[in-house]
Amino acid sequence: MVQNIIDVRNLSKSFYISSKEPGIKGTIKHFFRRKTKSLKVIKDISFEIKEGEIVGFLGANGAGKTTILKMLCGLIYPSEGSILVSGYLPFRRKENFLKNITLIMGQKQQLIWDLPPIESFYLNASIYDLDKFEAKKRIKKLSEMLEIDEELFIPVRKLSLGQRMKSELLAALIHEPNILFLDEPTLGLDINAQRNLRKFLQKYNKETNATICLTSHYMKDITSLCKRVICVHEGAISYDGKLDLLLKKLSPVKEILIVCRSEEDVIKLENSGFTVKNKIKNEITLKIENNSITSSLKTILNNFDIEDLFINEPPIDEVIGKVLIKKDYDIKFD
Amino acid sequence: MNLKKYLKVYKKFLHTSLASELEYKTNILVDLITAILSLVGSIFLLSIFFQNNGYIGGWKFEQALIIQAIYTILNGITNTWFNPNLTEIVKHIREGTLDFVLLKPIDSQFFISLKKINPSGFLEIMLGFFLLLFCIRINQINLSFSFLSLSFITISCSICILYSLWFFISTTTIWFVKTWNAIEVLRSFLYIGRFPLNSFSFSLRVFFSIFIPIAFITTIPSEVFLGLSQLWKIVLEVIVASVFLITSRKFWLFALKFYSSASS
Numbered sequence: 001m002v003q004n005i006i007d008v009r010n011l012s013k014s015f016y017i018s019s020k021e022p023g024i025k026g027t028i029k030h031f032f033r034r035k036t037k038s039l040k041v042i043k044d045i046s047f048e049i050k051e052g053e054i055v056g057f058l059g060a061n062g063a064g065k066t067t068i069l070k071m072l073c074g075l076i077y078p079s080e081g082s083i084l085v086s087g088y089l090p091f092r093r094k095e096n097f098l099k100n101i102t103l104i105m106g107q108k109q110q111l112i113w114d115l116p117p118i119e120s121f122y123l124n125a126s127i128y129d130l131d132k133f134e135a136k137k138r139i140k141k142l143s144e145m146l147e148i149d150e151e152l153f154i155p156v157r158k159l160s161l162g163q164r165m166k167s168e169l170l171a172a173l174i175h176e177p178n179i180l181f182l183d184e185p186t187l188g189l190d191i192n193a194q195r196n197l198r199k200f201l202q203k204y205n206k207e208t209n210a211t212i213c214l215t216s217h218y219m220k221d222i223t224s225l226c227k228r229v230i231c232v233h234e235g236a237i238s239y240d241g242k243l244d245l246l247l248k249k250l251s252p253v254k255e256i257l258i259v260c261r262s263e264e265d266v267i268k269l270e271n272s273g274f275t276v277k278n279k280i281k282n283e284i285t286l287k288i289e290n291n292s293i294t295s296s297l298k299t300i301l302n303n304f305d306i307e308d309l310f311i312n313e314p315p316i317d318e319v320i321g322k323v324l325i326k327k328d329y330d331i332k333f334d
Numbered sequence: 335m336n337l338k339k340y341l342k343v344y345k346k347f348l349h350t351s352l353a354s355e356l357e358y359k360t361n362i363l364v365d366l367i368t369a370i371l372s373l374v375g376s377i378f379l380l381s382i383f384f385q386n387n388g389y390i391g392g393w394k395f396e397q398a399l400i401i402q403a404i405y406t407i408l409n410g411i412t413n414t415w416f417n418p419n420l421t422e423i424v425k426h427i428r429e430g431t432l433d434f435v436l437l438k439p440i441d442s443q444f445f446i447s448l449k450k451i452n453p454s455g456f457l458e459i460m461l462g463f464f465l466l467l468f469c470i471r472i473n474q475i476n477l478s479f480s481f482l483s484l485s486f487i488t489i490s491c492s493i494c495i496l497y498s499l500w501f502f503i504s505t506t507t508i509w510f511v512k513t514w515n516a517i518e519v520l521r522s523f524l525y526i527g528r529f530p531l532n533s534f535s536f537s538l539r540v541f542f543s544i545f546i547p548i549a550f551i552t553t554i555p556s557e558v559f560l561g562l563s564q565l566w567k568i569v570l571e572v573i574v575a576s577v578f579l580i581t582s583r584k585f586w587l588f589a590l591k592f593y594s595s596a597s598s
Binding site for chain 2: 015074105108113129
């Protein structure tokens, strides 16, 4: 049986924040008498993650995804509740715990700006107590997986964003951690660089059985990497489960575009009891529930003179978008 | 603590920061010229103060020059280690890159205090030592073992006090986010350390001994050089340095509990 590597129970986190009124008067007031209030950004959440799982954290900006990730890796103290990661209390930041994890942030970098990435790799290797031979072996292996070579010897400031991100990954993985926390790792990367990064993460997970916790606003990252997603809305978990189940629940119908040979057939189809989305000349778009798609198609093909037929899945961004604004779309699951 | 590992990491710190600095040759050259001009300017200023009377606070010019030499050494250490590292703490906290430091299996205070060096500060340290040797000669100081030991102890204590004060202020960034001004105030107080403590009024002497212990930083080591120091003062400096060092360490560990990391 696969062990739970992350166990979170009734976790909450509050921050003190100050607010300021606009204008000079507001600024002066803010300077002399700052109004602060406690804001609960994470509200009583619980979940477990098994070893080797890739879990995506979904949520709108400010939903609390990054705060959860930062509490999991021990950067921020929780206000209430408990977290166990690999058997450790993360906020104690014990040496053996830190050797087991890594955090990669798409918008922050740890590489030394004026030097080639290879210098940062060897510095990290010494921090993780790796000897030169072992470090060299790991750099070679990871650079092959990431498909970077010459870039290792070019100053970081002269690398493209994609090359820099690959180097950041290598720097963060040199100690071969078995839990990866990734906060928007593909932020700002072009389509090819995003694809390569996803490919690498899949390969790394497969080869090392590492657990990956990922936040991203690019749906492609989530759909191609994560089987399971945890949706966070205003600090609370609104869904925790399989991604395909979420998609099915959020999008129970498919759209079928039918091109008929004549306009008469279009009228016949319109009056045959299906839900019509729209019709233009000899084309008609029907909305059919997922669970009756096979029988409906059979009926259509047997009874109508069809020239062509297209089944359209609703765009995933649109579907997931519904999760991010729970006010407009309340998710109810069994 | 694994000493061997820390030495290995420090060797890497030296290597990477030297390599980074050497990327900008002109900057190093400008820093070197600035260090020389700054020392010449300070000695010139000191000589003007001594022109009328020959004595300030009971100190002769040749004796006061020792304070200048110790100040130059300490300023060199400040520019070599404290300035590039401790001012960076503010940046680490504001931009949230402290996250990377805290997630490394190494002491975070060690990492942020020693990661960088500014090689041009070395010249200042060397100039300070040359000036000190010159002072030893003109003041006809006898270089005995006890003298060297006491000098080493008092200068080390001065470094610890200076580091702790600076580190303490930088740590408050965790709550206040911007503390540049406080560090600038500390630096300007350090300029006062170029003059003998006795040259100030009683109230200022108390202030610079108790609240901001500038007196301990330059005057006591200088008194050791001139054989004027009393044992209680040296013991007191050791105690003050230890208290400052321990407090700054405890304060850092306490402050980390309030670190909320920058938002992404």
